[in-house]
Amino acid sequence: MELNPPLSLAALDIDLFLRLAVAAGLGLLLGLDRELRGHAAGLRTHGLICFASSAMTVSALALFYQLDGARVDPLRVFEAAAAFLGIIGAGLVVFAKGSVKNVTTAVHLWLTAVIGIACGAALWPVVTIAGAGALILLVILNLVEDRAFPDTEANTE
Template sequence: MDLNAPVLIHWMDWDLLSRLGAAAILGVLLGLDREMRGHAAGMRTHALICFAAAAMTVSIIALYGQLGGLRMDPLRIFEATGSFVGIIGAGLIVFSRGRVHNLTTAAHLWVAAVIGIACGAAQWPLVAIAALVSLVLLTLLRLVEDKDDDRVIGRRSEARDGEA
């Protein structure tokens, strides 16, 4: 059986550490919003998914380079990641009392996986833009949604006061 040459521990470099470290840190930041809102998939889940996607991407790129592109399709990393995150997301989404719960968390896990893949591939402009946009979407749109919820609650209480 032909095996690829082992990568020794002293060969670790700053490039590898930056790819995996950025994924872990961004995963924690992405999960912070979910954690603060008390959702099941919080900082640890997001960090692990983002880190695992980065590690998987680094590994497949390295294997592809070592094997010279023979017998491999590195794009299958996206397929595997999508399937895995889809399974987790499906387990999170709940339909209860006529409302869907955890849909944003499931979508957020997908974003964490994509950012992890981009970190693993060292696509730093994509990492920066995706992390910034997703953090802005989660924080700013949450503020807008909270204000809308307050307005709806205010209308309901006014309607109840009118009925009394």
């Protein structure tokens, strides 16, 4: 069996650490709001999804360059993440008493995976804008909704 040549532990560097650590940190931060509100997918789930997406992307890119692009398509990371999160998201979304619950959480997990993929690819402008945008959309807009629409079903998600 022919395998790719192994990377030595000397390949551990600040760039690799930064890609994975930023993903883990942002995932935890994005999950904090969901955790504090008692939703199904919280701190650990968001942290793990973002970290795993980053590690998956780093691995795909490393193999692509290590094998000179032969039989390796790093864009398949998106397909794998989308398929996995489709399953997780479908399990989260619940239709009960005439309303749909957990859609925001499911979509937020998908966004967390995208941010993890961007971290793994070291697309720092995308990470910055997507991370800030996610925090604004999830936390700040939730505060606005709570004040503007205090008794609506949208605020129970």
